[in-house]
Amino acid sequence: MNIEYPARERLANLPTPLQPLKRISENFSAPYGGPKIWIKRDDLTESAMSGNKLRKLEFIIAEAQARGCNTLITCGGEQSNHCRATALAAAKCGLKAHLILRQGADAHDDDAVPDGNLLVDYLAGAEVSRYPLREYLEDLPGLFEYWAQEYEKQGDRALCIPTGGSDGLGIWGYILGAEELLEDCRREGFTPDRLICASGSGGTQAGLTLGAQLFEPGVQVTGYAVCDDAAYFVNKVSEDAEDWARRYRQSHRLDPARIDVIDDYIGPGYAIATEEIYQTIALAAQLEGILLDPVYTGKAFHGMLQDIKAGRYTDCENLVFVHTGGQFGVFPQRTGFRSSWASAEKGC
Numbered sequence: 146m147n148i149e150y151p152a153r154e155r156l157a158n159l160p161t162p163l164q165p166l167k168r169i170s171e172n173f174s175a176p177y178g179g180p181k182i183w184i185k186r187d188d189l190t191e192s193a194m195s196g197n198k199l200r201k202l203e204f205i206i207a208e209a210q211a212r213g214c215n216t217l218i219t220c221g222g223e224q225s226n227h228c229r230a231t232a233l234a235a236a237k238c239g240l241k242a243h244l245i246l247r248q249g250a251d252a253h254d255d256d257a258v259p260d261g262n263l264l265v266d267y268l269a270g271a272e273v274s275r276y277p278l279r280e281y282l283e284d285l286p287g288l289f290e291y292w293a294q295e296y297e298k299q300g301d302r303a304l305c306i307p308t309g310g311s312d313g314l315g316i317w318g319y320i321l322g323a324e325e326l327l328e329d330c331r332r333e334g335f336t337p338d339r340l341i342c343a344s345g346s347g348g349t350q351a352g353l354t355l356g357a358q359l360f361e362p363g364v365q366v367t368g369y370a371v372c373d374d375a376a377y378f379v380n381k382v383s384e385d386a387e388d389w390a391r392r393y394r395q396s397h398r399l400d401p402a403r404i405d406v407i408d409d410y411i412g413p414g415y416a417i418a419t420e421e422i423y424q425t426i427a428l429a430a431q432l433e434g435i436l437l438d439p440v441y442t443g444k445a446f447h448g449m450l451q452d453i454k455a456g457r458y459t460d461c462e463n464l465v466f467v468h469t470g471g472q473f474g475v476f477p478q479r480t481g482f483r484s485s486w487a488s489a490e491k492g493c
């Protein structure tokens with residue numbers, strides 16, 4: 146299918162590599178009759194700007210430029226990967242960035258000293274406004290409006306980007322991402338049975354699902370929820386797809402029955418990981434040299450391995466896990482990895 150994409154500011158190093166996870170497949174899938182596991186390395190979209198958000202930002206920034214905006218306002222948790230990528234991408238494009246940050250569960254350890262993504266936000270020169278959880282949740286639209294007006298008063302023009310860059314505009318990033326990934330698979334000589342990603346604000350899953358339906362309808366997409374439940378994500382993915390169809394006059398509709406979300410591995414809550422998650426992250430690092438994160442990819446990857454073990458994917462031959470980045474989120478949660486460093490210590 147030929148899709149006409151809107152304007153795009155090139156920021157990501159694409160295509161990202163598609164790699165087999167040989168040792169993990171041999172040890173944690175084959176014994177259960179599970180599929181060969183591949184990984185799409187979207188953690189390599191860029192270095193500092195790494196991760197899935199950069200694909201969305203390519204379209205979002207082009208839209209901001211077309212509308213004559215010189216400022217990007219967006220929001221997220223203090224350790225938001227999306228905010229960090231937005232701050233850096235804005236800097237690269239000569240735009241201002243203003244981040245509305247939610248203080249909460251992902252403000253681990255001593256948040257008086259900025260760490261991880263938040264530290265990079267400051268380094269990138271973003272303006273940062275941090276709000277207590279309740280105020281943020283009660284009036285996020287009001288906060289966007291307030292800051293957009295403040296910029297307008299100064300003669301600036303701001304584009305407001307929703308949580309995670311997930312809406313009808315941002316999901317272009319993963320429609321294109323799905324097209325790229327399916328081409329990678331073709332080059333490797335297979336058609337994937339299933340694509341798997343972490344779902345936080347839903348846009349990655351929305352783009353991948355739409356992309357799969359457009360370019361290879363037999364391919365199923367599964368999102369592992371890291372915050373809200375499956376019903377929430379089915380609704381959110383549908384909304385983003387409808388927004389996309391409306392804004393870009395697309396006749397294609399996403400069949401809600403094809404939106405597959407697993408919400409069994411959220412654990413105690415958003416950005417709160419358990420020992421099992423920390424251990425899965427260590428396992429992926431030790432067997433494959435890949436760094437997952439405790440908020441998104443670690444939970445999704447852990448869920449996928451548990452589900453392979455439970456026989457959920459025995460009908461699949463090839464499954465692709467989309468590594469959506471998040472490495473900066475490892476460091477603020479360093480204490481969770483205690484068992485890894487304790488076992489590595491050797492006396493001299």
Ligand SMILES: Cc1ncc(COP(=O)(O)O)c(C=O)c1O
Binds near residue numbers: 343344442
């Ligand atoms: C590293 C990482 N992976 C996955 C996700 C989920 O993507 P989405 O927000 O598009 O659902 C996010 C952001 O929420 C993220 O930062």
